[in-house]
Structures are given as C-alpha cells and as structure tokens.
Amino acid sequence: MSSQALTMPRWMDLVLLPLWNLLVALLVAGGVVLVIGQSPWDALTVLLNGALGSARGLGYTLYYTTTFIFTGLAVAVAFHGGLFNIGGEGQATLGGIGVGLLALWLGPKLPAALMLPLLVLAAAGFGMLWAAVPGYLQAWRGSHVVITTIMFNFLAASLNGYLLVNWLRPAGSMSVESEAFADSARMPAIHELAARLGLELPSSPLNLSIVLALLACVFVWWFLWRSRAGYVLRAVGANPSAAHYAGIAPRWQVLAAMGLSGALAGLVGVNEISGVQGKLTLDFVAGAGFTGIAVALMGRNHPVGIVLASLLFGILYQGGVELSFELQGFSREMVVTVQGLIVLFAGAMAMVSAPLFARLYACVQRSEVKTHG
8 A cells, every 4th residue: 555545544545445446447347338339327237136136136146245255355364464365266276175075075974063064174274274385485485475376276276177087076977076965065055044934035056155254254353453363463464574573473474374364265165165066066266266356455455345345246246147148249258348347447456546535635634724724
C-alpha cells in the first residue's frame, strides 16, 4: 500500500475504495459488452437473476463463494506473514488428495460422525504439508516462495493425475477418477438437510462446507488480531529485521504462515471432493487458487472483506454461466472476458485509485482546517 493510501481513514480504504473499483470494473465491462453488440443492462440483469434470482442459482453462487473463501483466506494469512503464496491451486489439490485417500480407506468402515471431521483434518493436513515445503525452502534455503509455490502447483496436478491413473482408478474404467465414496464420507448437501426438516429446496452443490468456511473466517480473525501468535506473525510480516531484534525467530514464522495458509487452501478439497464430486477427480480446483489472490486483494486481506469479495466472484461465476445460455451470441469466451476485466480492475488494480482518494481526503481535511481556523 502506498504512503498516500495510508493517509486515508480506514472506512475509506475498506469500503469506499473497493466500491469505487467495482463500479469502474462494471463500467469497463459494460463498455465491452456494448462493443460486441449486447445491452449492458440486459447482461447485468441476466447475470444477477442467474446468480441471485432463484434458490437454485443462489445455491450455486454460495457453493462457489465457499471455495473462494478458503483460497482467499489462504492468500491473506500468508500476506500478513510477509509472503505471497500463489500456490493455493496446488495446496487445494493436495487437500483433495488427502480427502480422497482417507475416504477410500476408511469411508466404508466409519460412520459420518467420525468420518467427516477426519476428512477436514486430512484436507488441512495435506495442504499444510504441501505449503510447508516452500516455506522451509524460503526460510532456510533462500528460495523465493513465489517461484517454489508456482512449481508446486504443477507438481500437485501431476501427482493427482499419477495417483488416479495408476492407483485409484477402478479396474476397467476409462474415466480418470476414483471410485465413488461411501455415504459416510460425503459432506451433506444443504438441500438434503432441508428435506430432513420438511423444507423443500432445489438441488445444488451447496453443502455444509459453507459453515466450515465461515468458521475458518472467525478463526483467522481471532488468530491474526486477537492471539499472541497472530501478532507475532504480523510483526514478522511487517518488518522481519525489527521482529528478529525483538527476539522473534522470523524463519519459524515463515513456516507457520505458509503452513496455516496451505491448511486453509487444502479445505477446498472438503467442499469439492467430499461435498460435490463424491470421488477424487482431475482438475477439481479449476483455477480457484488463483481467484483467491484477487479475492484477498479486493477484500483487503481481512476475513469480512474476503467473504464479501468471495460472494462477488461467486455471483460472477454463476451469473456468467447464465449469460452464456440466456443471451444469444454471448459466448463463454465473452463471459470469461467480462469476468477477467472485473478481476483486473476490482482485484489486481485495487490500489490504482488509492492516491486519488488520498488527495481528495487531504483536500477535504485542509478545507475543514481553513473553515474552522
């Protein structure tokens, strides 16, 4: 964040600036839609109706939101530790592998009450171990975490493919996927739980992982801003040299930040593999690890902001699918283009407008001083 941006009050940095960036993103995306011969208003109406206008659409939106919360929190925790973890894709893949291996091994033997907590631990544990390796390499060997996490994304995808092709694929099957899990290893869907209570909801992939995601938000908030360990981690992220002078071991904090970040990303495996697929599959993360970077940037690396940004991207993903179906001539490539523009302006370029807002705030402050002086 620039020094100019730091002169803004917190409400402006956390609320007004993200809303402005989103407005600019929508205007630019609307311009692109207009150029290709479509009505921006019609496109926005279809997008919002598809994402929020029905119980089924809302279920899909919240399902995407759940995954983005996990990957956004993963990026945010690493950021507060002074690290840029772009390996969420690989860590989520390892989390799914952990879920798949444990579900295939113990699913037929254990009831859901024991199985589901073990799956959560397996997802977090596998993601943590996968992220701890780049953390160790940076802290003790000087390898940059950005480079190693990129490499580990490819290694995770290759490992998943190897396991599925050579070990987990059922005999005689041509599909590169494992056999289906036992019912005890399936995270309950929200519409199934509603049916048990006598409520009728349309089927959607939304499952109890959304509760896990919200609990993860509460934990990250408590850990970073209410615990001593979180304070130490943020101190190292802010100034490793000063933290070392104060008696803090920065190396171990790097390892801790990457480990916790990887554990959060690994929880994607619970939502995708246990909650939706019901079996281990190829490429189930589908870019969510990289979307988590934009989510964390737009959410200012705070759990509340990450929930809101995740909801926005969930709306874009689900509404984008509806756009490609409902608007004639609006191809899937155009949907991806519009989504990319919103990611660019609302996420990656989140601080571009910060100096302007800082100058406007400074002008207002000087005017008030002259008025009351």
